[in-house]
Amino acid sequence: MKAAIVGTGYVGLVSGVVFADAGIKTICVDNDQAKLKMLRSGKSPIFEPGLEEMMQRVEEKGHISFTDSISDAVQASDVIFIAVGTPPQEDGSPDLSYVKAVARDIGRAITKYIVIVDKSTVPVGTAKMVHEIILGECGDASLFDVVSSPEFLREGSAVEDTVNPDRVVIGADSERALNTVKRLYTGFPTEILETDIASAELIKYASNCFLATKISFINMISRYCEAAGGNVDDVAKGMGMDTRIGKQFLKAGLGWGGSCFPKDVSALIWMGETLGVDAGILTSTVAINEDQPAHCLRRVSEELGGLEGKKIAIFGLSFKPHTDDIRDAKSLVIIDALRSMGASISATDPICMDEVAKLHPDVEMHTDAISAAQGADAAILVTEWPEYAGIELSDLASALKTPLLFDGRRVFTAEDAKAAGIKRLTIGEQG
Ligand SMILES: NC(=O)c1ccc[n+]([C@@H]2O[C@H](COP(=O)([O-])OP(=O)(O)OC[C@H]3O[C@@H](n4cnc5c(N)ncnc54)[C@H](O)[C@@H]3O)[C@@H](O)[C@H]2O)c1
Incomplete structure (x- = not known):
């Protein structure tokens, strides 16, 4: 063969x-x-x-x-x-x-x-x-x-x-x-x-769109937690214990990106338009996803009294950990948005700094999170590379001008942050 x-x-x-x-x-x-x-x-x-x-x-x-x-x-x-x-x-x-x-x-x-x-x-x-x-x-x-x-x-x-x-x-x-x-x-x-061939072709789109919808669903629920109280991880855990729902793809955060979900969701919406099928669930899935980074920046901005002239450190540039792929990465959306709001950016990533530097030569690149945070007004954890779970939060608090971390992937707990004297904002929790 x-x-x-x-x-x-x-x-x-x-x-x-x-x-x-x-x-x-x-x-x-x-x-x-x-x-x-x-x-x-x-x-x-x-x-x-x-x-x-x-x-x-x-x-x-x-x-x-x-x-x-x-x-x-x-x-x-x-x-x-x-x-x-x-x-x-x-x-x-x-x-x-x-x-x-x-x-x-x-x-x-x-x-x-x-x-x-x-x-x-x-x-x-x-x-x-x-x-x-x-x-x-x-x-x-x-x-x-x-x-x-x-x-x-x-x-x-x-x-x-x-x-x-x-x-x-x-x-x-x-x-x-x-x-x-x-x-x-x-x-x-x-x-x-x-x-049959048509079913095989549809299985791929249906699978990716379902997974993207699951993530957007928990991100929608995260807004209820932020508004009314509750911890989105506990809500997700309780939901996932039901075998009909399952545990995976229920992690609230800055949303999905990468080379597949965004383009596959768009393609199934497009296919729906050409076939006369209402893909309303998917348009909501996209809308929720697109608002996640904006929501993060609104909250950081509120905390800092605006972003004009501020410096923000970004931890993680790839669209998810363990890959060098930056296609449709949330980091790029956040960099663009911060720049348009007049902020400057420092960043770190274990693999992708060179690729991102080609697109954004003005972003200061650093080999580790603490160096990236030095003198910045706040840090945003964008990609949950395992090394970032090991960041000493007290060192981070000392490195930052304002001890403020937006934990976009829910890596740290409120208790971790409190003990280290750093203010932690996150998706799906008040605070
Ligand atoms: N990346 C993923 O995680 C993933 C997962 C499942 C499915 N897919 C799907 O698989 C397909 C490929 O994705 P990818 O991420 O591997 O793409 P990619 O962009 O990483 O690789 C595509 C490769 O095809 C080569 N190529 C293009 N035209 C060619 C030609 N005429 N002759 C020879 N080589 C040519 C390119 O040079 C490139 O190396 C896409 O349809 C994608 O949606 C991707």
Whole structure:
């Protein structure tokens, strides 16, 4: 069994490396020459725990190779995955131009039977569109099948999620294609859901939108706690003890960001508009999420008597811990808003400072939280990297001009803050 994956991003590279580690000869394709150069020298262009080590191991064994030639990959493989980006457009729809370009290149190269798997997150009807593009190029429908198998890995634990997936969804309308893809997952400890293609395409959007809604729901509840009393963590705990609700994705905070939730929620709203389906829940989910950083800054501003001329320290820049991804990160929203209010910014992050500095050269970068806080009027904890839980709050209080911390991810308790002599504001608690 030989596999190829087009796109060596978070999804494609991790999937390729994990397949190769499972003994499947895998070809990874990308058209970014700088990425290919790094990959061939054993360096991962992205940060994911455990990825680079596993990649070096499979490269030594000769189980993985890297190329810019989709044609070579098609010739050498039984299955080819499309794992290129599908970024959001102005109207919320995903940009399918990368998927279409890859489909055309695959179509031109086909000479023997191959299964094409849409792994990118794409709207219902995309597998059909990919089929038409490929047929238009190769002219023989017996030479290929198109299958939808969306990806569910989480950045920050992508390798672990791919080695031990919760589920593998395979949407296929051909037994031959279904069985070929199933064979790839022999040996993976997972449940396989076989379904029709449209359902597979929808499962991905439905899953991400449900998770985003769960987070926005608890953030809505957090406002009740702030207004009426109560602790949102206790409310979430009590809700999560009900197995029908579940504990996960009930952490109140500055809201969701990243490369998937924002664009997938926008895409499902857009799909609703085009299909005549009312996606009202999702528009509220977005509205709640967009107000979280603004709500944080309103509260900090009230406490400081305005933000004009103030300096604010930001702890954490990636959209969540354990990743170098800053796409749609709350830190960027907060930096923009602070700047527009006339504040200056110092910041720290274990991995992302260089990337953010390219976008915001005026942000002062520091290697640790206490240095970032030195002389600032307040600090905002934006991303809950584990190292920030170890911040000595009394040191933070001494470093800040005003001992004020907005704990945007509810890392510290009211008691921790009181004992250290620092004023703690947070989401979902009065104070
Ligand atoms: N990142 C995640 O956590 C995640 C999780 C599940 C699903 N997804 C979905 O998977 C898809 C890929 O996401 P990602 O985060 O890995 O994207 P990414 O932007 O990190 O990587 C995409 C890669 O595709 C390459 N590429 C683009 N066009 C190409 C072409 N014509 N030929 C060869 N290579 C090409 C790019 O150079 C890039 O390396 C998206 O649809 C995304 O929504 C992402």
